[in-house]
Amino acid sequence: MEYDFRKIEKQWQDIWNRDHAYRVSNDSPRPKYYVLDMFPYPSGAGLHVGHPLGYIASDIYARFKRLKGFNVLHPMGYDAFGLPAEQYAIEHGIHPAVSTQQNIENFRNQLNNIGFCFDWDREVRTCEPSYYKWTQWIFLQLFKSWYNRAAKRAESIETLVDIFKNQGSHSVAPQRKNLVFSAQEWNAFDHATREGILMDYRLAYCGFGEVNWCEALGTVLANDEVVNGVSERGGHPVVKKKLRQWYLRITEYADRLLEGLEQVDFSDAMKEMQTNWIGKSYGAEIDFSIKSEKGEVDSMRVYTTRPDTIFGVDFMVVAPELDWIEAIASAGQFEEVSRYIGYVRSRSERERQAEKKISGCFTGAYAINPFNGREIPIWISEYVLAGYGTGAIMGVPCGDERDFRFASHFHIPVTNIIGDFFNGEQANPTKDARLTNSDFLNGVVMRDAISIVNGKLEEMGIGTPKVNYRMRDAAFSRQRYWGEPFPIAWRQGVAYPLEEKELPLLLPEVDTYSPGPEGEGPLANIPQWVERELETNTMPGYAGSSWYFLRYMDPHNETAFCDRKVSDYWNQVDLYIGGTEHAVGHLLYSRMWTKVLFDLGYIGFEEPFKKLVNQGMIQGSSRFVYRAQLSAGGTDIKWDNIFVSAGIRERFEKGDLSPEQLFSRINLLVHGDSAPAGLPPGAEILLHPLHVDVNIVDGFQLDTKAFSKWKPEYANALFLLEQDGIYLCGSEVEKMSKSKFNTVNPDELVGKYGADTFRMYEMFLGPVEQSKPWDTKGIEGVHRFLRKLWRLFYDEQKGQVWTLDKAGAPEWKVIYRTIRKMEEDTERFSFNTGVSALMIGVNELSDLKCHKKEVLEKLLVILAPYAPHIAEELWHLLGNSGSILDAAYPAVEEIYLVESAKNYPIAINGKTRAEMNIALDATQLQVEAMVLENETVKKWLDGKAPKKIIYVKNKMVNVVI
C-alpha cells in the first residue's frame, strides 16, 4: 500500500468539511485560545510560496493548542478595499467589487489546498456592507469622542460640551493657540463656531494636510506611485497640495501606546520600533524675536531638546514650507528664498531626509538671542520638516553633527560652548561638558543647565518646557473610490454625523473611477452624492483592518460590531503572527482603536494582541539569461535572440574569453560553418541580463525548449551553451514578485508533493522569524521523510507492517525524546527544529524496525499539527475511530529518558581533544582523577600538572595547562 497523498488529502479535506471539523463555538468549557494571522489583501496575482509561511506557522500552533485541550479560534478573512483593485478598474473598467470577488475566490481555493484549519463560517471581508457598516459605526464613535487628558481616556464629546457650557475652556488643554473662552462666551458662540472648536478635540477630525498632487493626472498619488518627484505612471511632475483631510487623533494616545508596550509580548525590536516611531522627547519651546527688513513677523518659535545649548546657537533653520518665510525674507534674498521653496515643494519628505548634499538658503532675517541680544541668521533648509516640533530648530554646530555639517558647508562661524569636548572637526552631542562661552551658565554641567535655562525662559515669558512626539495624527481620508464612505454630511461647512440607523452608508456605483474635480475623489462625480452633501473622501486601507480581529469573534452580529459577552470570552488575541512591515502602521492603529473602544466601554481589554510573532519574508531567487547584443559601433549586425550561458558570460566578464573569441563563437552559432570572422572595429559585445521564469529552470539549468515556448519572441532563440551542452542561468536573491518572474506557486508544489509535504517544507526552511530565499530543490527531502514515515506502517510489497506488539525501552525512549523535543519546539515557535526532531525520530524508529501501534500512534498525534492529512489517514488505518484533530497530546514518561552517564567532551585549553563516558553524579575529585588517566590528556600534559580542571556537570570538562 502506497502513500497516495492526492487521494488522502482530498478525502480528508472533504470529510473535515462535511463534519464542520473546524467550526468553533463561542461557548465552550475548554479554555480559549485565539490565534490570528495578519489580514491579507487579496491581490490579483494570487498566493506565492512566501504568503503562507505565517499561516502555516499559526495553523500548526492552532492545531497544537487544540490537541492540548483548548477551544481555538483561528479565523481568516480579507482586507478587501485597496488601491490595486481601483487601479485595475481604471485600466480595465471592471468594478473593484467584481475583481475583488474573483481574487478572493482564487485566494480561498489556494488556501484550502494547503489544508488550513480556518473556521470559514467566520470569514469577513472589509468591502461587504455588513462589515463596513461597523467600520463606519466605529468611525462615528471616534468622531463623537474626545480625549480627556485629565482623565487620560476618551469620552463622549458631550462631556466636553458640558465643560465648555459650565466652565469655559480654562480647565481643558487648548488645541488651538490662544483659544481661551469663558462659559458665557461659549454659550454666545454661534453653532458653526462651536462646531469648529469641537472639531479641534474630536478623535476623528477634519483638518488640512499635504498630499502628492499630480496636475497632469488630476489626482492624488500614493507615495509609492511617486518616483523621484514624478508620477510612476507617465512621469508627470508631482507637487505638494493642501487638501481637507480627515485625521485620527492618535497623538493623544501616544503615552498610553508607550505604556501598553510593557504589557504585551512583542519582540524588543518591535517595541523599539514603535517607541521610536512615537518618538517622545522632553524639551522646550522658545520664542525668539525676529529682526527683518519688513518687520512683519515679530517672533518665531523653536522646539529644542537642548535648551542648555542656547549660547551655542549660531544660526536658525526653518522648514522652507512654513508660511511666514517669505514675509521675513529680505529684498536681496527674496528671489533665492522663493527658488529654494520651489525646489523643496517638489521633494518628498523621504528624499529630503535622505539627501546627503547639504542645501539651504539664508533668509536675510535674524533671530535675537534673548539672553545676550546676539543676532542669529535665519536659514531655511530641507532637512528641517514642518511637521515635527514647530518646524524650526536652533543650529548648534558644536553639539550636533548635522548642524555642524551645515555650518561648515555655508562657512558659518562655530561658537564652542563645550570647551575641550569640541575638537573643531566634529560635533559632540555630550551632556556632560561644563559650559563655556555661555554667560551665566559658564562652568555648569550641561545636564544641569537644562532646567536652569527652562526656569529663566519661563520667568521671561518666552519659553515653556514641552513634551513632544515625533508621531503625527494619522491621515484618515483618501481621494479614492474603493474604500468605506464616511457617514458624514456637510452643511454650511459643518460636518454632521449620519444617524446610526442610516448605516451602512453604501458605496454607490460610479460610471468612471477617475478622480473628481480639484483632487476630490470619484464620489464627487456623482450628482446624487454631492446633492446629499455627503463627504466625498473615503477611508484608507487601515480603517477596516484596525478592528477586524474583533469581528471574527462575532461575525454575523447585526446589532453590534461584536457582542460584549463574546469579546469578554475571546478577549485578547493570544498569538498574532505577521510580518514586521506592519510594525508602525497597522499595529499602532489597531492598538489605538482598541484603546478607544475600551475607553468607551465597548470591550473589556485595551491591548488587542497579547503576543506577536514576526515572520520573516521569503525572498525570491531570481534567474537570469543573458542576451547578446552588439553595440552600435558602426555595425549593422543585429542579434535578436542569442542567449549566452552564465559560465561563458563569467569567463567573458573576467577577460578569460576575448570579445573576438565570443564573437566568432556566436557567429558560428548563427551562421554555421560559413561564419564571417572578425569583430567589426569599434563594436562591443554587451550581455544584458533578463529575468527568466524560475519555473522553467531546474536549479540553474535552463529548460531551453520551455524557454523558446515561454514568449513568442523567443521562439527562434539560439543558445550558446556550456561545454557539457547545458544552459546555465545567473541568479540573485530579490523580493518575490511577478515582474521578476521568481514567484513559485504553492498550488503546483501541493499538486506535485501534497499539502503535508509543502507545509512541512515551508517550516523546515528555517526559523519562521527569519527571512530566507526560496529554493524548491529541498522539498523532495521532506517528501521522502513522509514516505519513510509511511513505511513504518505500510510496505509497498508486504502491505501492513504495523503490529500490536508491546514496545521495549529503546523504542519508548526514542518516542518520548521525540515527543518532548517536538512539544518544546512547537511551543517556542521553532518549527524548523521541530520537523528535524520528527525526522530524527522516524530515522531512529526505522533503525529499530519499530512497527508497534502503541508507539506509532503517539508519533501520529505529534505529527498531526504539521501534516494533518497523513496523520489522520494513518490514525484511522490503525483502527482509531475519532478524528486525530481531537486526540490528546501524548504525555512524556520521564522514566524512559533518565540517563545515568554521559559522554563528556574533554577539552584541553578549551579545545575538545577527547571524549569520556562519566557518570552524571560524579564529583569534581572523581572526574579529575578519571581525566588525568586519559591517554589523550596525558599526551597533552606531557608529564606536567594541569593548572586547573574545570568540570561543569552535564556539560563538559576543560583541562587548563
Next chain:
RNA sequence: GCCCGGAUGGCGGAAUUGGUAGACGCGCCAGACUCAAAAUCUGGUUAUCGCAAGGUAGUGCAGGUUCAAUUCCUGUUCCGGGCACCA
C-alpha cells in the same frame, strides 16, 4: 539620512542559559539492487597538511573580556525590512 533586523560548509539551516561548531535536510561523491534507468537503501562529505594516527585554521571583518565566545562588549562592512496615501 533615520529606526529595526541579519551574516555559520557548495546550499537552507542546528547549537534553547557562555560549555563537543556544522544536528536535520538538499546537493555532491562512492557503493548495493537493476540488462539499464527511476525509486529505494548503505557509507562519505568545512577547509587544509598527512598513508594513517593526528595536527592546523575556521561562525562577515578588526579588536576585547573569559579556563572556554556563533553566543557577551567595542568598532566596522555588506544585505534585508520600515520611514506616515501599497496593504
